[in-house]
Amino acid sequence: MYYSPIKMKELLSKHGFNLKKMFGQNFIIDENIINNIINVSNIDKDTLVIEIGPGAGSLTYKLSEYSKNVVCYEIDETLKEVLKETLKEKENVEIIYKDFLKASVLDDLKKYEYKKLYVVANLPYYVTTPIIVKIIEDNINVDKMVVMVQKEVGDRFKASPGSKDYGSLSVFLNYYFDVKKVLDISKNVFIPKPNVDSIVVEFSKKQNLKELKNKELFFKLIRDSFKQKRKTLRNNLKGYNLDKIEEILLKYNYDLSVRAEQLNIDIFIEIANNL
Ligand code: SAM
Numbered sequence: 001m002y003y004s005p006i007k008m009k010e011l012l013s014k015h016g017f018n019l020k021k022m023f024g025q026n027f028i029i030d031e032n033i034i035n036n037i038i039n040v041s042n043i044d045k046d047t048l049v050i051e052i053g054p055g056a057g058s059l060t061y062k063l064s065e066y067s068k069n070v071v072c073y074e075i076d077e078t079l080k081e082v083l084k085e086t087l088k089e090k091e092n093v094e095i096i097y098k099d100f101l102k103a104s105v106l107d108d109l110k111k112y113e114y115k116k117l118y119v120v121a122n123l124p125y126y127v128t129t130p131i132i133v134k135i136i137e138d139n140i141n142v143d144k145m146v147v148m149v150q151k152e153v154g155d156r157f158k159a160s161p162g163s164k165d166y167g168s169l170s171v172f173l174n175y176y177f178d179v180k181k182v183l184d185i186s187k188n189v190f191i192p193k194p195n196v197d198s199i200v201v202e203f204s205k206k207q208n209l210k211e212l213k214n215k216e217l218f219f220k221l222i223r224d225s226f227k228q229k230r231k232t233l234r235n236n237l238k239g240y241n242l243d244k245i246e247e248i249l250l251k252y253n254y255d256l257s258v259r260a261e262q263l264n265i266d267i268f269i270e271i272a273n274n275l
Contacts, residue, residue: 003031003058005191011056015081019192023076024124027055030189034062037200040182041120041146043067048114050142052100052121052131055079057086059122064090068114073100075124101130105140119145125194128153129169132203136176145177145203148185154199161264168226172219174265175210177203210269218272225260225268232257245271 008029012019019025028034037059043049047067054060054072056079063070064087072095074083080097087093096108109117119142123131128149135142149157152165158179159165173179183200187193212218227236234256237245246256248271254262 003029003034005029008056008058008191011082011085015085017078017082020076022126024053024126025055025076026122026125026190026192026194028058028122028189029191033183033185033189034059036183037120037122037146037148038062038066040200040202041118041144043118043120044116046115048109048112048117050105050109050117050119050121050140052119053124054083054087054095055122057083059120060087060093061090063120064093067118068092069094069112071108071112072096073098073103075099101127101134105135105138109140116143117141118143119147121146122148125150125153132157132173136172141205142203143205146182146200147203148183148198148200150194151184151197151199154181154201157201157203161262163261166261167229168222168260171222171226171265171268173203175206175212175218175269177205179203210266211273212269213273217275218269221272221275222260222268225263229261230259232259236260241275244274248274 008027043063043066045068049063049067049070051060051063051070051072054074060070060072070093072093074095074097077097083095096103119135155165156167156169157173158181159170180202181199182202185198185200187197225233225236233245234242242256249255249258252267
């Protein structure tokens with residue numbers, strides 16, 4: 001493979017390929033990082049892996065060795081010749097040249113048999129959150145996601161109540177997954193070198209999801225609660241049954257002067273289930 005800056009540049013220029021900032025193209029050029037991602041992912045020959053953005057195929061190549069199949073989505077068709085070269089012996093890899101955000105992923109996966117479904121990817125930074133949200137909203141039902149993201153975005157994904165990064169997205173993700181950081185990544189392992197460091201975050205599907213009487217109401221409640229982060233629930237939730245909400249908050253030694261950022265997911269679930 002092409003795990004050195006010189007070899008990667010040679011490969012790309014041989015095919016007349018220019019890296020595009022607009023697609024968040026920062027390609028990994030360090031084999032150790034790829035091995036580390038593979039190790040923490042724990043994929044095996046029962047696993048179907050979805051990779052969003054194979055780029056030049058550095059991660060894809062190793063994913064294909066350890067998994068049953070790899071289905072990749074790549075928005076940039078000008079990578080075709082590059083990927084033909086780097087993945088030429090890899091028969092268990094399918095590359096779908098499409099914007100992942102517009103893809104019908106469940107249809108694309110129908111022809112595959114697998115026991116576990118993972119997403120493993122170095123995500124394009126400009127659409128990281130929409131990609132994660134799509135995976136959940138489309139009910140793709142992944143068992144695990146191991147994704148490289150910009151550090152500040154990853155901090156929001158895994159934030160706990162009370163921390164500055166905790167927001168509606170953290171609560172939304174924490175409903176479905178246990179989220180933790182598994183690797184720190186220096187900006188020196190990419191070409192071109194990005195401005196910020198990255199982390200690899202692991203999302204593991206929660207085994208027993210807490211029951212929600214009305215999912216839409218729950219997610220609306222969370223969005224509204226965090227609408228103005230510095231405001232209290234009394235201010236953010238004006239149209240709701242505030243007496244009922246306060247009754248629940250009091251059980252946890254809070255009242256309506258609390259801010260959403262202090263409340264854990266179980267309190268939100270209890271409020272939503274009682275509205
Ligand atoms: N996996 C490669 C690596 O680690 O070297 C490339 C990672 S690069 C950060 C992100 C990749 O996602 C690029 O190949 C880019 O073209 C692709 N991409 C960007 N937006 C996309 C989208 N909406 N759907 C699918 N692929 C996308």
